[in-house]
Amino acid sequence: MSNTATENKIQIHVGHSPDPDDAFMFHALANDKIETGKYQFHHELQDIETLNRRAFSGELELTAVSLHGYAYLTDKYALCACGASMGDDYGPMVVTREPMGIEDLKGKKIAIxxxxxxxxxGLNLCLGGVPKTPAKEEHSTGDCGTFTYEVYEFDEILNVVERGEADAGLIIHEGQLTYGDQGLHLVVDLGKWWMEKTSLPFPLGGNAIRKDMGAEQMDEVTKLLRESIQFGLDNRKEALQYGRNLDHAKADEFVGMYVNDWTVDFGDRGREAVARLLQEGHEAGIIPEPVELEFISG
Incomplete structure (x- = not known):
């Protein structure tokens, strides 16, 4: 393609993590496996907390976000109806060096x-905590009343707990499959806890699209994202090669957990789960304002 033709395309800057599930979803877009028409996509790979914070400035047209993070972004972004990471009776976990129960976590320092x-x-809802420092304010340590916390890179948390630098660790991504390799013990799976409490899946992440693009572009870009997800599902073995280094069997298992029918579309139950989680977060005093959800179907 000529430089002129490329320059004439609408540039879409995409933020997502290198984790196996995000990498799987974006494989077709990142590697020119589908026709993108008038759009050209530029991919930036960063951890989810960094992407959450970047979204406050609205610099990316399309970005992966935590659904907790999205609660603070509704002025700038809508949610794509596709691209959900949903824990259906599983999700983030709290692990420790020695076996303990949920109540034992109270008063402990947890690496997050x-x-x-x-x-x-979810951890705050489970333990009845309310952060004394608002989540939106960037900080590295804090107190939730029922527990204290310290922020680490997600892929360091298992090591931090193993070394005894925190009493417990809140683990996301593939750590949910590998914590046992370091001799750590599961205290609570927040996805199971949430399912028992609500009979709903635990909605973890989604993709947010910038509202100032306008309705037509938001729909068209969301449609391309859905095509990319479907391509991955239809070409599983190929799409699994694209992502951060992880044992193939574990990558396959992890992608199976978080890229599925929910990812093609939240659906009514998925939307209900998001609304319920953010409503409970607001009612508990964790999320300051009620969240008005807007989904773009594409």
Whole structure:
């Protein structure tokens, strides 16, 4: 393609993580496996907490976000109806060096992957905590009343717990499959806890699209994202090669957990789950304002 033709395309800057599920979803867009028409996509790979915080400035047209993070972004972004990461009776976990129960976590220091992660919202709901420092304010340590926390890179948390630098760790991504390799013990799976409480899946992440693009572009870009997700599902073996280094069997298992029918479309039950989680977060005093959800179907 000529430089002129490329320059004439509408540039879409996309933020997503290198985690196996995001990498799987975006494989077709990142590697020119589908026709994107008048759009050209530029991919930026960063951890989810960094993407949550970047979204406050609205610099990316399309970005992966935690659904907790999205609660603070409704002025700038709508949610794509596709691209959900949904834990259906599983989700983020709290692990420790020694076996303990949920009540034993109270008063402990917990290593977390970021205050805007949905995992942190779920942890507070589970333990009855309310952060004394608002989640939107960037900070590295804090107190939720029922527990204290310290922020670490998500892929360091298992090591932090193993070394005894925190009493417990809140783990996301593939750590949910590998914590046992480091001799750690599961205290609570927040996805199971949420399912028992609500009979709903635990909605973790989604893709947000910038509202100032206008309705037509928002629909068209969302449609391309859905095509990319479907391509991955239809070409599973190929799409699994694209992502951060992880044992193939574990990558396959992880993608199976978080890229599925929910990812093609939230559906009514998925939308209900998002609304319920963010409503409970608001009622608990964690999310300051009620959240008006807007989904773009594409």
């Amino acid at each position: 992957p970021g205050t805007l992660t949905t995992a942190f919202l």
